[in-house]
Amino acid sequence: MPVSRLFSLYPAGPVVLTALLLSACAAVPDIGPQPVVRAPETIEAERSLAAAQAAWPAEDWWKVYGDEQLDRLIQEGLRGSPDIAIAAARLRQANATARQAGAGLLPSADLDASAGATKQSYNMGLPKDFVPQGWLGTGRVALDLGFDLDLWGRNRAALAAATSEERAAQIDAQQARLTLTTALADAYADLARLYEDRDIQARALEIRTASQKLVAQRRQNGLETRGSERQADATVASAKAQLAAADQAIDVRRHQIAALIGAGPDRGLSIARPKLSGLTPLGLPADVTTNLVARRPDIAGALARTDAAAKRIKVARADFFPAIRLGALVGVQSLGYETLFGPGFTPAGGPSSFADKLFRKDSLFGNVGPAISLPIFHGGALSAQYRGARATYDEAVAVYDKTVLGAYQQVADAVTARRTLERRLADARSALAASEDAYAIARQRYEGGLFTFLDVLNVEDQLLAARQSVAELEASAFTLDIALVRALGGGFAAHDALSKDLPNG
Structure with a gap:
């Protein structure tokens, strides 16, 4: 059950949770x-x-x-x-x-961006035909927000x-x-x-x-x-x-x-x-x-x-x-766009550029919520x-x-x-x-x-x-x-x- 739903059912929930935290x-x-x-x-x-x-x-x-x-x-x-x-x-x-x-x-804010190339092993227990071939590009852009x-x-x-x-x-x-x-x-x-x-x-x-x-x-x-x-x-x-x-x-x-x-x-x-x-x-x-x-x-x-x-x-x-800190992480990441390291693996739709694939809607990832120490x-x-x-x-x-x-x-x-x-x-x-x-x-x-x-x-x-x-x-x-x-x-x-x-x- 979500925490917000629990608090709506039990109004005293935040007080009880605070008391439990302090007692510990x-x-x-x-x-x-x-x-x-x-x-x-x-x-x-x-x-x-x-x-x-x-x-x-x-x-x-x-x-x-x-x-x-x-x-x-x-x-x-x-x-x-x-x-x-x-x-x-x-x-x-x-x-x-x-x-x-x-x-x-x-509040604090950090922007993290990275780009590189990776090659996956063919000897990891999967059939070789199911493993992407050659060197594949990787990219990630993320914004990390925090507030104590x-x-x-x-x-x-x-x-x-x-x-x-x-x-x-x-x-x-x-x-x-x-x-x-x-x-x-x-x-x-x-x-x-x-x-x-x-x-x-x-x-x-x-x-x-x-x-x-x-x-x-x-x-x-x-x-x-x-x-x-x-x-x-x-x-x-x-x-x-x-x-x-x-x-x-x-x-x-x-x-x-x-x-x-x-x-x-x-x-x-x-x-x-x-x-x-x-x-x-x-x-x-x-x-x-x-x-x-x-x-x-x-x-x-x-x-x-x-x-x-x-x-x-x-x-x-x-x-x-x-200590309670609110955090949020949002960004885009992708794996598999074509690189210049070799012939590589070309998808059925043809080669795709870094920006085309990295900034697609499907590349979005993130998380948000409190962290308690x-x-x-x-x-x-x-x-x-x-x-x-x-x-x-x-x-x-x-x-x-x-x-x-x-x-x-x-x-x-x-x-x-x-x-x-x-x-x-x-x-x-x-x-x-x-x-x-x-x-x-x-x-x-x-x-x-x-x-x-x-x-x-x-x-x-x-x-x-x-x-x-x-x-x-x-x-x-x-x-x-x-x-x-x-x-x-x-x-x-x-x-x-x-x-x-x-x-x-």
Whole structure:
């Protein structure tokens, strides 16, 4: 009895059949409730992130430093950096994967055509007179149609997962941009520090040279020993070595900047001394404790991957249920038209062409109907796949939570460092002023014969160390400012919503 006739006699037939199919399926294991990502409201950070109000960083945040050379370098990097190219290629890969997943929701069609020649054996148990003689042509043209009903939402969940992964790749491109721009700004700020250090080393060489001349003069007058003179010579040689090391460090940092922007080391030779300015006072957005998760590309990317992992669980769960695919095959085929391989067999009606015989009405063939795939026993493979998808989701949630906590830590660290920098810099400048006074007094007392050269040398060392400390703290102000920009997301904003659940997805 046809299935349609059975269903007409028994209206409950489809329900009964569905129940039977589901009862025969492999059982879905119970793996407990899914964890959820951590909400920003659960993170206590109000006191640590207390600061004056300020706006979120702009997309071109580096322009506030007023250095046109830095702007040009960053623009070059955004155009030519291999890291940006890598992120763009990965985005195209994710886009292609999403398109491939979307194809599962559409019908498929394949056209198959073939032509050839065949010769049948005369020794297959049939009289030779009943077997076609010689080589005979064969032909077949068929159109194969298929459509997955996707009753349990497997294909839709796969598309949603691929779409979330594509979104994550888009955000990764923004993260690559933030990483590049902040790395360039960091290296550029450090280049400014290295130039300041070179100035200090050049000034140190001047001081050591002046002391050397003074010691040599006093020795000629019988007021100093040969040992003191040689010690002064040694300090000059050491100062020259330190100056050469400062020049080397500047060249190395230039090479690094050139590599970051995707250029060769010769590009670094044209990088002039930075002229950074426009350092702003410490400030944080008023909604930083709750809106930070939407301003950090790494957090948004982790959330998109968590969303994709949740959809992969639905894909694995759908594998436990029967899959129904509608199929249709229609075409024409024939055997026996005359070929050119030999005299062959000529029918009573005379030789017939390929097209005449192949496309006759009698050559039509086909079939249509549903195909049902019912999983019953796979040795635990489906259960393992389902548990693995859940474990991947649990990992994605943990990675997201870790990324969120790390983001708040980075902001708090930058705020704390910026807040204490002003006090440290004020103390260092006071120490420098005192060291300069002490050095002036020591020179006077040495010229008056009240100090030894070793006493002067100790005071010189303290003066140079104080100058070095002030220069490093002044340079670190820009470094910490860049760190705060990086911690606040560098102008990123997740405007587009992540993929939502589709019906039955």
